[in-house]
Amino acid sequence: MKNTFVETSNTKRFLGAMHALDDRGAIEACMVVVDGKPGLGKTTTLSRWVAQTGSIYMRAQKGWDYSWFIKDLLTELSVSYEGIRGGRRERFARVIQELQSRAEEAALNGTTFGLVIDECDLVSNRSEIMEAIRGISDIQFMPTILVGMGRLRDNLRRFPQIESRAPNKVEFLPASREDVAALIEGRCEVAVADDLIDFVHKVSKGFNREILDAIANIEKFGRRIDLGPKGVTVADMAGQTLMNDRTHGKPIKVPGAF
Amino acid sequence: MVAGEFDTGTLGAATTALLRAMADGSDHGVMALQEQLGLNRRQFNNAARRLFLRSYATIVKPGVIRLTNGGKAAASSGEVIRGGPKGQVKIIKDTFRQRAWTAMRVRRCFTIGEIVADASRDGDGDQQDNARRYVSRLSAAGYVAEMPRRVSGTAPGSNGFKRWLIRQDTGPKAPVFRESACAIHDPNTGEDVACKTAS
Structure with missing residues (x-):
């Protein structure tokens, strides 16, 4: 079998949603929800996109609380959690600073940079985590991609402040x-x-x-x-x-x- | 400004040159500015970031920047920027192996073919051998492990394709093979991990 990436209609809709973010009217509407049943190519599409853009990829964990989430995010940004002097506020500020420099770097290179949270179903009913994600995306206006299966879309309805920031929803459908x-x-x-x-x-x-x-x-x-x-x-x-x-x-x- | 009119080794010289090159206040393409100033991507990005830190420039859209009112005022007053970069910026290199490592971390369980498909770009050529050598060295250092079952091949007599599992996910920066030491240098931990067998 040839080792090539084939753009299916699902991939095209995902990339279309990412392009739509560039032309969005409301600057805070920078979230994209990606969902669909297993085996429809979500991981393949996301793996390719993250590898090509150098974006941040995180896999949500069932036990995530705010500190664990920030610690994982700092690790992805190559920053030592323990090395930051101060508390919660300083760690959050460092996350923002690091993301900003990555976003600037990507913008100068003419590429897209985003934050991908996979398996988001696991935390989509946890207000503490979802609000933290919203906070980060609001400050940076950075493309934030929430990936899940069935429950993600339903759970997000509980958070109208997040739902309103994610007008772009991509459901991975069976191949035509x-x-x-x-x-x-x-x-x-x-x-x-x-x-x-x-x-x-x-x-x-x-x-x-x-x-x-x-x-x-x-x-x-x-x-x-x-x-x-x-x-x-x-x-x-x-x-x-x-x-x-x-x-x-x-x-x-x-x-x-x- | 013509390339070579300033010394890129002098602190702030490239930043000052960039400020002057954009003095008209219009939108400027990043590639055109790089060419005009004779800067490589890293030098240009550092210079641009210094202007951002001073709020002298802003990103209009990916690949396009413009001076702010403060930047225009600084350019017209002939300000010379002498400071170096504020803070270290971690830049992850955009190489095939870096993209391959990222794909391995996302997939966790993978074949060489899947990683090549994720990490290749047009014009890269055939990266199958590169990926195979990289995974074999990561395996020798314990970063990835071969799974017991192979994916069956399609060619007559094929032994199939090895399936790999990521064992040590130490961070986003791709581990680098150091031939002289026969070890994998892990930029995430700063450690060198000896390879048991080198191919």
Whole structure:
């Protein structure tokens, strides 16, 4: 499988939301909420974005309180928590100072810099943490990306002051037929016929994880046969395992006729 | 101002030159200013940051800066900035290995292919070997560990691809391999960690 990053419609909507922040009317509306079921490409998209922009990435922990959160954030900013003289106020000031210099550096280089909080569901009902995140993003007007699954959006409704700062919400949706075709074309090292792309789209239910499993199996099969002009077809792969069903774990095989 | 008209080794010289280059008060592109003044990115960013600290300049949008009213007044009065930078700024280098380390920290469990896809940029060329060497050295120093099960490969006779797990996440700065000492230098802790085996 080719080691390339394929921009799906989910990725494009995420990048679109990040561009929309540059043109926002209300300067404090600098939060983006990213959610969606597991296996739809959130981690892949975020991993690529964070690596390319040098942004700060934090994974929320269940037991986070204010001090733990600030300590983790200072670690990500390469600052020793213990090395800061003073108390809570001085540590917060140092966080702001460090973020400001990173944001300036990024702006001078013409790039985006942001703060990503993954697994935000775990803390999205904790007012102490959410208010701290809002405080940091308010002072810096820095893009802040809250990533979660199902509960994040609902929990944020409890904090209207945060909800109002996050008009940009990106829900990662199952891949469309075009996304599946783009993923197969971008990652698969053998040609794949349209009928097999349709079948992968149907049985994967648009989950990237399953689509990548299917690509690996198609590639494995395609390297062992003489391919026709259209590439690997459903008829070629009849009876072969394509992927495993995520609900019951049983293999999904390509039917004899489709 | 023509490049080379000031000594970049003199404290504040580049900052003063930048202030004068923007004296008209209009929006200026960062790249054009760098070229005009003959400064590299680090020198330019340090000079710009000194203007920000004095509230002489502001960022209009990414890649575009402009003088504030205070900056315009300073430029027209011929102010010479003599001070050096206030405070140390930690700059994380934007290299392939730095991006690869960031991707490893985000994913925690990864294959070389996934890291290459996250960290590569157009024009980087094939970074597969670079990533493989880096991960192998991190493994020798105990930063990452090989997982027992491989991801199956697709080529006939393929042994599959190793899956790795990050073991020591010491911070955001990418550990650097020092060939002379056969050790990994960790800029997060300041320590050198010996590699058990070097490839």
